[in-house]
Amino acid sequence: MLKVELHAHTADDPLDAIPHTTTQLIERAAELGYDALALTLHDRQLDICPYVSFAAERGVTLIPGIERTIQGKHVLLLNFRQGAEDVRSFKDLAHLKRREPGLVIAPHPFFPASTCLRGQMDQHRTLFDAVEYNGMFTSSLNFNIAAVRWAHVHGKPLVGCGDIHRLRQLGTTYSLIDAEPHADAICAAVRAGDVEVAASPRSWASAISIMADLTVSQILPPGFWQDVAPPALTVARRS
Numbered sequence: 519m520l521k522v523e524l525h526a527h528t529a530d531d532p533l534d535a536i537p538h539t540t541t542q543l544i545e546r547a548a549e550l551g552y553d554a555l556a557l558t559l560h561d562r563q564l565d566i567c568p569y570v571s572f573a574a575e576r577g578v579t580l581i582p583g584i585e586r587t588i589q590g591k592h593v594l595l596l597n598f599r600q601g602a603e604d605v606r607s608f609k610d611l612a613h614l615k616r617r618e619p620g621l622v623i624a625p626h627p628f629f630p631a632s633t634c635l636r637g638q639m640d641q642h643r644t645l646f647d648a649v650e651y652n653g654m655f656t657s658s659l660n661f662n663i664a665a666v667r668w669a670h671v672h673g674k675p676l677v678g679c680g681d682i683h684r685l686r687q688l689g690t691t692y693s694l695i696d697a698e699p700h701a702d703a704i705c706a707a708v709r710a711g712d713v714e715v716a717a718s719p720r721s722w723a724s725a726i727s728i729m730a731d732l733t734v735s736q737i738l739p740p741g742f743w744q745d746v747a748p749p750a751l752t753v754a755r756r757s
Contacts, residue, residue, distance in 0.1 A: 519694040519714070520553040522704060525585070525594060525625055525650065525679035533560035535735045538685050540569055546685045548576035552692070553699055556581035556596050563603050581701040585625065592633045594623035594650070597705045608642045615645065621705040623677060626652040628664035643672050647709045653680040653691030654728070657719040677708060678715035683732055691717040 528540040538546075540557065547555050555578055557564050563584040573580045583596040586605050593611065595602040598620035605611050615622065624646045627635040639646070649669040651662045669676050678691045694714040697707035707713060720728075 519696055520699055520704065521551055521716075522554040522556075522693045522695050523547060523552055523680055523682065523688065524556045524581070524583075524596065524623065524677055524693055524708075525558050526555060526682035527559055527585075528557065528564070530562070530564055531559040532562045534683060536683055540564070541572060543682065543685065544569065544573045544576060544578055544580075546688055548573075548578050550689045552578060552688075554579040554581060554695075554701075554704055556583040556594075558583040558585045558594055558596070560585050560592075561587055561603070563598075579699045579701065579704070581704060587633065589638075590633065591635045591638055592625050593635070594621075594625050596621040596623065597701045608638070608645060611642075611645055619702075619705075621647050621708055623648045623650055623679075623708075624665075625650045625679065626654075626661070626665075626681065627668070629654075629661045639668055643674075646674060648675045648677045648713070650679045650681075651676050651691065651715045651717055653678070653687060653717065653720070654725065655717075655719055656722055656725050658722075660719070662717075675708060675711040675713050676715050677713055678717050683735075684728060687728065690720060691715070 527534060527536050528543050529536045557566060563582060566580045566582050570580055581596055584602045586593050586595050588605055589607055598618045601614050605614055622645055624635050627639050649665050655662055677693045680687045680691050682688055694716055695704055695707050696712040697703040
């Protein structure tokens with residue numbers, strides 16, 4: 519079984535101010551024993567080619583992806599060779615799925631945010647290959663419960679995702695996938711349901727701290743941390 523993170527952001531994100539670089543994310547994932555990692559910036563598919571060897575040396579397989587805003591809602595599109603950035607409507611997504619063998623995941627679908635799918639889940643249920651069990655939950659507050667019910671009713675697999683915006687989010691919620699360690703096999707295994715969710719609730723102190731950090735970051739411009747980071751943090755990325 520592979521330990522996999524399918525939803526992660528880095529400082530290259532065009533919408534959010536993320537303090538860690540792609541190489542720092544890979545290094546931390548390797549330290550925590552992850553076998554694979556999907557890079558899913560908001561509305562931009564990062565070119566993973568410069569990082570493939572760096573990740574492979576640390577035992578991590580990279581999966582290309584994007585957290586695309588589709589008609590105002592967030593959707594994870596993984597391992598599409600082309601066209602993911604051009605999807606603007608659910609009709610576009612249906613066309614993309616007919617052309618490409620990628621993986622479509624509903625992220626944090628029932629969380630209380632305007633970008634969460636909620637009612638769109640039923641309307642477009644055939645488009646989703648899997649449903650995310652998001653790592654931001656506590657033992658007494660868990661918006662994933664509705665996602666678990668929906669996935670059960672509609673016969674969709676659940677995947678555990680950290681929705682990584684800070685490195686400290688790694689390690690509590692992730693997917694265990696029965697597949698060979700390359701992107702095509704991992705995505706095929708998820709579609710086939712050969713995946714388990716590993717999830718531990720956060721303490722209220724941890725959840726509040728992370729949410730406060732993310733809220734403060736909303737006032738920062740995208741790329742803020744790249745502008746203030748010391749050169750040592752970006753050397754590996756340029757090599």
